[in-house]
Amino acid sequence: METLAIYASRLVTERDYFASGHRACSGCGEALALRYVCKALGRNTIISNATGCMEIVSSPLPETSWEVPWIHTLFENASAVASGIESGIKALKRKHGYTKEVKVVAMGGDGGTADIGLQSLSGALERGHDFIYVCFDNEAYMNTGIQRSSETPFGASTTTAPAGKFSMGQHTQKKNMPAIAAAHNIRYVATSCSSYPFDIMNKIEKAKQIKGPSYIHILSVCPTGWRTASNLTITMGRLAVETGIFPMYEIEDGKYTLNFDYPKLRPVEDYLKVQGRFRHLTKENTAEIQEHVLTEFNRIRLLAGKKIK
């Protein structure tokens, strides 16, 4: 594998730019993913953060977890703020002798990305600003009490799409954000997961090399919202990948690469049964999810030029 070198963990910097002491829940996969994103981004970074879990746990006045310049303004505009930062630096370089090489990064949760922030993200991708967008997808509005988003998976029970006598919870499939990002014909789109730190860092490194927009969608395990034990965070992310529920892939100049494939995917039941949010599902529901997962995984396999198993 071309990126083998980075698998030597001692090569990873000890320097953190997202400092400990933040107020994330115990077992938070998103904070973990963010830590590795920041390690890979390094010091010459300016971050525009949407309102959300990572914003709220990291920045209670007068404290901060951020050791890179960081700005939070609102929920739906992280990409637009990043557009301004990037354009501002371009102008400063051209007109005022600014010489620093800075990577501009916008980030948000699934709600700030796929719901309320989709318009500003689309605008910034379309205009071609030189920035990385990172979506930390924990599959609902977890910060405000586990309300459903368009990234909440089929069958999950949330406070605004609860399972009940007449409902099995979320009845829509996860919005395909990577495909939406890719439809802007940007050069680099990738998915990753909080249980795979080297994969995250590899992909951030790749995105850093791109001139123009890139998009990374990171499934971030949320024990609070998924109703899983906080010591299962790493396991849960791996199960999401090994069952094929969350395929790990890259789209480079339009070309798909499936990063993790298996001779046989684990049954989705392994992933669903340990989560409180899926506890209500019937055998039939699980079978329906299983079928959809296989269809979707095979779709990505085909796009990546692989044979359907």
Add this chain to the structure above:
Amino acid sequence: MTSKRIGIESSLAVSEAVKLANVDVIAAYPITPQTHIVESLAEMVANGKLDAEYIPVESEHSAMSACLGSCAVGARTFTATASQGLILMHEVLLVAASLRLPIVMAVANRALSGPLNIWGDHSDAMITRDAGWIQIFIENGQQAFDQVLCAFRIAEHPDVLLPTIINIDGFHVSHVIEPVYILDQKSVDEFLPPYKHPRPLDPDDPITMGCFAAPNLYTEARRALDASVRASKTVILDTWKKYGDLTGRYYNPVEKYKADGAETILVTMGSYSENAMIAIDDLQDQGKKIGLVRLRLWRPFPYEEIQEALSSAKNVIVLDRAISLGGPAPVCSEIRAALYTLDKKPQVASVVGGLGGRDISPDNFKTLIDVAMGKLKAGETQEIIMFGVRE
């Protein structure tokens, strides 16, 4: 100082001022209600007449959001909008003020929906009143040009660091061609120092912008911002003095027109003041003791100047070009509040008119004053007079 007198649409005069201010970033959304300001700036950038990044954003919300970003890294930043565009920006406007980002914005004041109406009034400015922006009203193209230049100096002053709106009446000013003195670049460069944010977003000195404040700190943060908006008046006055010394055109928070010794004073804001002046001239010729006071500085509100200008009058008639549905007319309510602590208070009549582009001609002003005087004489000052409304 040299300046060139040219005939120019007021919107384009604003663009000329922005060009002379050598802005670094412009982010704007083009759709009506927008004006020619951002089109002409785009043209200047395309032709190399202005070296700036022009971000053609996908909404006004993103326009103001992009402005936050560029201003926070230390780039001089401008945008323009009006009406629905301004209110779509609203959420972001408050953040611009609280982050102390000195963005300058021209607002071609227009009505708000509904019903849909793209013509001029002050509804958009009034609903923006509490956003923490410095707000200045102008009356003609020359003032628009002058005040946009002044706005950069005021907003970016290290003692201020607040975003600033120049309110330019939609159509009646924004789309009208007028003679305007355009300053030379050298004078502008001397008048307007380069923008230097004291703590920009910078990897060499990382800061965190936009923390949340819990109940133990929110009140203090809002109090600090309020104090800063109020304190900005010192720099505003100093800037207008310096600009006056440079150009001979002096500006004041409250400006009087033939108001000394007047028994009755009409108060206006924005371009309709010029029609009011013609009416006042005629009425004074007829021997009527009526004068005019124009409000230029809307935020921070100039309490002392208003008291000084109105305290010796017997009657005050305030014209609002906006309506606060179910409440007092916004400008009048503030003027009444400013006068309340005086020992000897003038009677105040509140008139709402000129909504959604409806003209108030000099003759209309005379009628307006007659109607208001009738109410004042009868002591009926509680109700708002809707001027020119067809029942």
